[in-house]
Amino acid sequence: MATILSWNEIRDRATKFAREWKDETRETGEYQTFWNEFFEVFGVRRRSVAIYQKAVERINGNHGFIDLFWPGKLIVEHKTAGKDLDSAFLQAADYMLGLAESERPRYIIVSDYQRIRLYDLEGESGETESQEFSLSEFVKNIRVFAFISGYDIRKYRESDPVNRRAVRLVVDLYNALENGMYPKEHLSKLLVRLVFCFFADDTAIFPPDSFYNYLFYASHEDGHDFGAHLGTVFQILNTKENERQTHLDEDLLALPYVNGGLFAEPLPLPFFNREMRASVLKATEFDWSSVSPAIFGSMFQFVMDSDDESLRHDFGAHYTSEKNILKLVDGLFMDELRKKLDEAGQNPSKLKSIWEELGRITLLDPACGCGNFLVVAYKELRRLEVEILKKLYKKEIDNQLQALPLDVTHLSKISVERMFGIEILPFPAEIARLSLWLADHLSNIELGDLFGKPFAKLPLLEQPHILRENALTTDWARLVSKENLTYIFGNPPFLGSRLMDESQRKDMYEVFGKIKELGFLDYVTAWYMKAARYIQDTRIKCAFVSTNSISQGEQVGILWHELQKLGIRIHFAHRTFKWSNEAPGQAGVYCVIIGFAAFYPEHPALFDYADVSGEPHEIRVNTINPYLVDAPEAVILRNRQQPLCDVPNMSFGNMPRDGGILILDAGEKEKLVEAEPNSEKFIKTYMGAREFLHGESRWCLWLVNAQPEELRAMPEVMRRVNGVKVFREMSRAASTRSMSATPSLFAQRTQPELDYILIPRVSSENRRYVPMGFLAKDIIVSDSCLAISGAGLYHFGVLESEMHMTWMRAVCGRLESRYRYSKDIVYNNFPWPENISSDDVKTIELAAQEVLNARGAHADATLADLYDPLSMPEDLLDAHRKLDHAVDHAYGIRNFESEAKRLEFLFGLYQKYLGPEPEEIKIVEQNTKN
Numbered sequence: 001m002a003t004i005l006s007w008n009e010i011r012d013r014a015t016k017f018a019r020e021w022k023d024e025t026r027e028t029g030e031y032q033t034f035w036n037e038f039f040e041v042f043g044v045r046r047r048s049v050a051i052y053q054k055a056v057e058r059i060n061g062n063h064g065f066i067d068l069f070w071p072g073k074l075i076v077e078h079k080t081a082g083k084d085l086d087s088a089f090l091q092a093a094d095y096m097l098g099l100a101e102s103e104r105p106r107y108i109i110v111s112d113y114q115r116i117r118l119y120d121l122e123g124e125s126g127e128t129e130s131q132e133f134s135l136s137e138f139v140k141n142i143r144v145f146a147f148i149s150g151y152d153i154r155k156y157r158e159s160d161p162v163n164r165r166a167v168r169l170v171v172d173l174y175n176a177l178e179n180g181m182y183p184k185e186h187l188s189k190l191l192v193r194l195v196f197c198f199f200a201d202d203t204a205i206f207p208p209d210s211f212y213n214y215l216f217y218a219s220h221e222d223g224h225d226f227g228a229h230l231g232t233v234f235q236i237l238n239t240k241e242n243e244r245q246t247h248l249d250e251d252l253l254a255l256p257y258v259n260g261g262l263f264a265e266p267l268p269l270p271f272f273n274r275e276m277r278a279s280v281l282k283a284t285e286f287d288w289s290s291v292s293p294a295i296f297g298s299m300f301q302f303v304m305d306s307d308d309e310s311l312r313h314d315f316g317a318h319y320t321s322e323k324n325i326l327k328l329v330d331g332l333f334m335d336e337l338r339k340k341l342d343e344a345g346q347n348p349s350k351l352k353s354i355w356e357e358l359g360r361i362t363l364l365d366p367a368c369g370c371g372n373f374l375v376v377a378y379k380e381l382r383r384l385e386v387e388i389l390k391k392l393y394k395k396e397i398d399n400q401l402q403a404l405p406l407d408v409t410h411l412s413k414i415s416v417e418r419m420f421g422i423e424i425l426p427f428p429a430e431i432a433r434l435s436l437w438l439a440d441h442l443s444n445i446e447l448g449d450l451f452g453k454p455f456a457k458l459p460l461l462e463q464p465h466i467l468r469e470n471a472l473t474t475d476w477a478r479l480v481s482k483e484n485l486t487y488i489f490g491n492p493p494f495l496g497s498r499l500m501d502e503s504q505r506k507d508m509y510e511v512f513g514k515i516k517e518l519g520f521l522d523y524v525t526a527w528y529m530k531a532a533r534y535i536q537d538t539r540i541k542c543a544f545v546s547t548n549s550i551s552q553g554e555q556v557g558i559l560w561h562e563l564q565k566l567g568i569r570i571h572f573a574h575r576t577f578k579w580s581n582e583a584p585g586q587a588g589v590y591c592v593i594i595g596f597a598a599f600y601p602e603h604p605a606l607f608d609y610a611d612v613s614g615e616p617h618e619i620r621v622n623t624i625n626p627y628l629v630d631a632p633e634a635v636i637l638r639n640r641q642q643p644l645c646d647v648p649n650m651s652f653g654n655m656p657r658d659g660g661i662l663i664l665d666a667g668e669k670e671k672l673v674e675a676e677p678n679s680e681k682f683i684k685t686y687m688g689a690r691e692f693l694h695g696e697s698r699w700c701l702w703l704v705n706a707q708p709e710e711l712r713a714m715p716e717v718m719r720r721v722n723g724v725k726v727f728r729e730m731s732r733a734a735s736t737r738s739m740s741a742t743p744s745l746f747a748q749r750t751q752p753e754l755d756y757i758l759i760p761r762v763s764s765e766n767r768r769y770v771p772m773g774f775l776a777k778d779i780i781v782s783d784s785c786l787a788i789s790g791a792g793l794y795h796f797g798v799l800e801s802e803m804h805m806t807w808m809r810a811v812c813g814r815l816e817s818r819y820r821y822s823k824d825i826v827y828n829n830f831p832w833p834e835n836i837s838s839d840d841v842k843t844i845e846l847a848a849q850e851v852l853n854a855r856g857a858h859a860d861a862t863l864a865d866l867y868d869p870l871s872m873p874e875d876l877l878d879a880h881r882k883l884d885h886a887v888d889h890a891y892g893i894r895n896f897e898s899e900a901k902r903l904e905f906l907f908g909l910y911q912k913y914l915g916p917e918p919e920e921i922k923i924v925e926q927n928t929k930n
Helices: 005-018 033-040 085-097 144-147 162-181 182-200 211-218 226-237 274-282 293-313 322-344 348-360 372-392 394-398 424-449 501-513 527-534 555-563 664-677 677-682 688-695 708-712 713-730 732-743 792-797 802-813 823-827 837-854 875-889 899-914 917-930
Strands: 051-057 063-070 074-078 107-111 115-120 129-134 364-365 419-422 465-467 487-490 542-545 571-580 589-597 605-609 617-622 650-652 683-685 699-701 756-760 774-775 785-789 813-815 817-819
Touching: 005 033, 005 144, 005 424, 033 322, 063 085, 074 085, 085 115, 162 182, 162 274, 182 211, 182 274, 182 424, 211 226, 211 274, 226 774, 274 774, 293 424, 322 348, 322 372, 322 487, 322 542, 322 571, 322 589, 322 605, 322 875, 348 372, 364 372, 372 394, 372 419, 372 424, 372 487, 394 424, 424 465, 424 899, 487 527, 501 527, 527 542, 527 555, 527 589, 542 571, 542 899, 555 823, 571 785, 571 837, 589 899, 650 823, 664 677, 664 713, 677 683, 677 713, 683 688, 708 713, 713 732, 756 792, 785 823, 792 802, 792 837, 792 875, 802 875, 837 875
Parallel strands: 074 107, 364 419, 364 487, 419 465, 487 542, 571 605
Antiparallel strands: 051 063, 063 074, 107 115, 115 129, 542 589, 571 589, 605 617, 650 785, 683 699, 756 774, 756 785, 813 817
C-alpha cells in the first residue's frame, strides 16, 4: 500500500507538490490529479486506498457523491478556489452520516487547492479538532498527515510544544533513575541521549516514530526489559548501516548511524519499571521539532536544581530567554552584519563577500553553561545566510522545475566547528554539545526547505568544541587561538564579592594578581580581565552580561582602572534592565550588557530602558564611559575618604550589632519604662531608613553616658546588655567578638554632634528624588542611613536637586534595581557648583525651604507616599522643579537637553576639579589612537 519514506523525502515531495499546484483554482478537471499527487507525497498510491465519487445516500433521502473516500479513514471534499470551506465540511459530514458505521472515517479534509483544512473527529481532547493552513504552508504542517503513511498520529499543540509537563517528565525520569541508584556519573549522558532521540523522532533525523514504535512494541508494559531495548537503540545509533546484523527489527534497521561521540561511550544498563517506561513514551508525544535548542538549558535547570541547588548557584547557572541573548548578539555583530546585507542589495559580489565573512566567524563563550548563547548566535548566523542565499539563488528557488547547480547538503559555509565554549561542570557541557548539534540540524532543515531538498547531516562529523575546564585558570588559547577568533561573549557567573568561596577567590587572584581592593570585585569581573588580556593586539570584540554592579559604585574604579591600562574601550552597552530566564520560578536579576574591545569604536551604541522590564531605546552618544553614560571615558571614580569640594563630611549611621536587643518597639519601650522609670533618659528615638520613609517609630537604648551604678540599678536593662554580650561572643567574626567587652554600647558609634541631614542608604528606583531630611542631633541615626552633621539648607537643596540625583543614579551602586547611596563614591566625588555666588546660595536655600514647606502641608502622608511618582502632590513637585532650576543656575546652566547632557557636564566638571588626567591614562589614549 505504501512505500516507506523518510520524513526528509516526504518533505522534499511536499515542497515540489506545493510549488506545482500554487496557481491552480478549478474544482473539476485537475482535482483528481491534485489528490493523486497529494497521496504520492506520502509514498501512497491513491487508487490502492481510496476511490473518487463514492455514491452515498444523504439524510434527506437524496443521493450524493463523496469527492474522495477512504473507508474508515478519510473523506475529502474539494471546492473551487475561494469557496466556503465551512459548507464543504457540512456537506462531508452529511455524507458521513449516510455511511455504514464501519466505513465512517476519523478524518475529513476540505480544500480549494490553496487552502487545506483537516478535521480530526477523534482529537486529543475527545472532541473534533481542526486546523487550516495555506498550500504554501503544507511542508511546515506535513506531520499532521502522518496517518496517510500508516503511522498512528500524535497530536501536538503548536503553542505548547514542550511545556512544563514535558520538562517535568524529563526531571521525573532523572529522579527516578537516580532513586533507582543508576550511576550518577553516567546519568547526564543517559538523559542527553534520550532527549536527542525525542528530538530526532520529530525532526527527520530518524524515520517518523521509529524510536517510539520500537520501544512501544518491543518492550513489555511492566518495563522490566525497557532498559535493554533502550541500550539496543543506542548501540544501533553507534553502528554504521553496513556493519549491522541483518536480522534486526524493522524499526531498528530504519534508525540512522549517528555517532559523533554522542552514542560511542558504553553506558551501564538502566533498569525501568512500568511508570518509568510510560514516562519515556509520554515524553515522545510532545512536538520537539518546535523547540529551540536554546531552551534546553532551562529544561535541564530543573535537573540541576533537583540535583544540587547550591552547586548550581555557586557556578552561576543562568538559563536565559532568547530575547535577552539577542540583545547581546545583535549589538556584538548581528546588527552590523544585517546593515551590510541591506547595503549590498542584489549585488552578487557584495553578497558573496558577506557570505564568506559569515563562514569565517568564530565564537567563544568562556562560561558557556548549556550553550544557550552559542546556540542563539549560531541560529542567527544561519538565518542571515539563508537571506543571502535567497538573493543569490532567487531564480533557482522560484523555478521549481530547474535543477539546482549546487549541492545543498554542503552549501552552508557556517559550521558548528567554529563554536567554542568552556564549561566547568560535566552536565551543562553535554547539553551544550547536544544543543548545538540540534540547532545545526534545524538550520539544515530550513536551508533544505528553501531549495526543496531537505537533508540531515549524518553521521555527526562536525563537532562543536566544548572544553570542560575552569575558564579562569585555563589558557583560552588551548581551545582556540586568538588569530582564529572573531568574538568572545557570554553570561559569566553572577556571584557577589562576599559570596565567593575560597577556590573562587583563588581564581580572582589568578586573574588579577595582587591589586588593591580585589576583595570588592564580583566574580564576573575576572572574565572581563581575562578577555581583555587575551584580545591584546587583535580586532576581537567581546560582550558579557553582568549584574549592574559592574557599572556602578566602587567596582567601577577598581576594575576599569585595570582595563583602561590595557586600552579597553566600550563599543556598545545596555544600561540596567531585568534579566529573566526561561526556567520556571525564574529569578529576575538586574543586569547590564557591555561590549568592548582593545580599539576605539566607530559608532558606539548605548541602550537605555524607561522601565527595567521594558524594551530598550538607543541613545546617540560620542563615547560610553564605564558608568554607561555619554561622558569622558578616562574618568573613573575611586573611593574618596573626603569630599571633593568644601562641604561638610558625611558619616555612616550607628551600627548596633546587637541581635536587635538594644532596639525597642513601642510596646517594649512602654514595658521597660514602666518596670524601670530610670531607663527613660537612656531611651532615644532611633531613625533608620524604614522609619524615616514610612513614618514608623522605634527606639533604642543609648547608654553612651550611663554610669556603672546607673546600669546596675536597672536589672532589665542589664539583662539586655548581657544578651548583647552573649550575642557578640557567639559571633564568627573576630571584630564582633572583640566588641563584647563593651556590650552596653553600639558596635560603631558615629552619632552627629550637630543637627544633621539624613539620607537613606537604599531607596526605590521609582523615585525621581531620594527623600532626605533634617533631624535633631539627639535622634539616633541607624546604619541603614547616612548623616551630614551641621549641613544647612544650601547643602540640602543641592543634594535634593535633579543635578545631584542624576549623578547619584549614574554612579551609585544598586541593590537589585534600587539606589544604594554611598559616601565614598556618590557624595565625596560629587562636583558641587564652582565659585557659587551668595545670591545663588540664598536662592537655593529659599527653594529648599519651599520643598520642606510642601512636605509639611501633607502632614498625614509619609515620605514614601509623597515621593511615589504616582501620588506625589503637585505642590511638592512644583517646589522640586523650582529647586532644580535654582541649582542649575548656580552651575551656570539654564537647562539641559537630556540627562545624558547633564551627566556629560558633571563628569567634565569632576575632571576639572580632579586636575590633569593620570599619566598612565594619557599613555593608553595615545597608544590606542595610534
